Amino acid sequence: MIHEAQWYKTLQDETVQCTLCPHNCVLKEGKTGICRVRVNKGGKLITEVYGFVSSMHSDPIEKKPLYHFYPGSNILSLGSFGCNLRCFFCQNCTISQTGADPDLPRTNYTPEQIVQLALKQPQNIGLAFTYNEPVVWFEYMVDIARLAKKSGLKTVMVTNGFINREPLKVLFECIDAFSVDLKSYTEDFYAKATSSKLGPVLDTLKQISQAGKHLEIVNLLIPGLNDEDESFTAMARWIAAELGKETVLHISRYFPHYKLTTEATSPDSVSRARLLAEKELTYVYSGNIYTESNxxxxxxxxxxxxxxxxxxxxxxxxxxxxxxxxxxxxxxxxx
Ligand code: SF4
Ligand code: SF4
Known part of the structure; x- marks a missing residue:
């Protein structure tokens, strides 16, 4: 569905600059941004995925993961296509590392239809925007979330946190809870493994916390890439100091996927990281491991x-x- 994007500036000669995320892509006529789903058509920035749903399921809220937000409830969860990061370990690469390819299976829904589906689901608390990166389908997510709030539903965003400050402020009007990936505490990891930057993600976390929104953080622990004790401890200290000791941290076990063939994280390594984090934070949980108490x-x-x-x-x-x-x-x- 052709839909004009928000968050862009018009430059000279029909060139536009997208201001939705910190990549701030400058796009000549016909060119697509790093996320592959926002394109300059005739001097206007178009979101190519408005109305496109790649997958939709009713999930336990713990799968987002959110452990301190309506625990034990179900939430209707949906994703679209594209992502503004290029994580070489992406678990959802078939929908995140692609554009609005007409050959990919998808279903078209209006925001009204999505909200009606959520209202009809038994024991459902609301809607979660997840699976691929919802930042890149900002306009569709916001239209759905605003309607959902009017209908009394809860709204959740599962995100990499790589978004500019002004669009993030708009989300505070219509998103109740955020599950944010903090993939590492080094700029080096963010640059090499995700083609993005750590700084804006830390800013997003502070902004969400200051807005008083429900926030939980997820760290995917990858052997040899982000599991070094010193930087892991520094990350937990930063969370405690900037966001509060009671901020929930999920440490999740990595399994090989997409371009990364490194062996899966050992359960012992997750336990070790958890012990380090528990010195700084009150609520630390292990993900993708079922031998530890959560x-x-x-x-x-x-x-x-x-x-x-x-x-x-x-x-x-x-x-x-x-x-x-x-x-x-x-x-x-x-x-
Ligand atoms: S949302 Fe997409 S087009 Fe816009 S700045 Fe980010 S990567 Fe570039
Ligand atoms: S931010 Fe998430 S969806 Fe995007 S590439 Fe990284 S892991 Fe995949």
Missing amino acids: DTHCLNCNAILITRHMFDIRTNGLDSDGRCISCGKYFLKKI
Whole structure:
């Protein structure tokens, strides 16, 4: 569906500059941005994926992963095509490292149709924008999210956080919770493994936190690339200092995918990183490993609030207001 993009400037000779993400691509007539889905057509920036859904599923919210936002609920999750990063370990490369290719399977939905589908899903809390990078289908996501909020649904964005400040502010009006990848704490990793930069992602995390939005962070631990103790500890310290000690960090086990053939992260390596992070942060969980406890305990009385066995989630330690049933300490922020 042809749809004019937001967030661009017109330069000379029908050249445009996209200002949605920190790449700030300058595009001559007919050229496409790094994300492959925003193109200059006749001096206008067009989003080529408005209305295109590559996949849609009802997922446990823990799969996003969000552990402290409506635990145990389901959320209708959808993705489109494209990404502004080029991670050579991308787990979703078939939809992220492609443009709006007409040969790829997709379904067209209007924002109204998506919201109606979400409202009809049994035990569904809302909509999650995920699978490929939602930043690059900003206009479609925002139109859906605004309608969803009017219909009383919760909205979640799963993102790499590589977005400029002004468009991010718009998302605060219509997105309730963010799951953000912090892939490493070095500029070198971001440059070599993702073709992007760390600095803007750190800015995004601070902006989300300052806006008071629900935020959880995901780090995919890759052997030999981002699992070095010193930088991992520095990352956990930065999170504690800038975003707060109670910011949730998920450390996820990597498996070989796309262009990276390095062996999968060992469970021991994830445990080691988790111990380092737990020196700085209160809530650290292990992802893609089911041998470690990912239960949540009350900070006040240590009672178990939430038990997690894969995607079997029990919130028996919480009352309906999100307080510990043993001591009454408030745990969940209901949005
Ligand atoms: S969203 Fe796409 S076109 Fe726009 S600046 Fe980022 S990579 Fe470039
Ligand atoms: S940011 Fe996510 S979707 Fe994009 S290339 Fe990296 S891993 Fe894939």
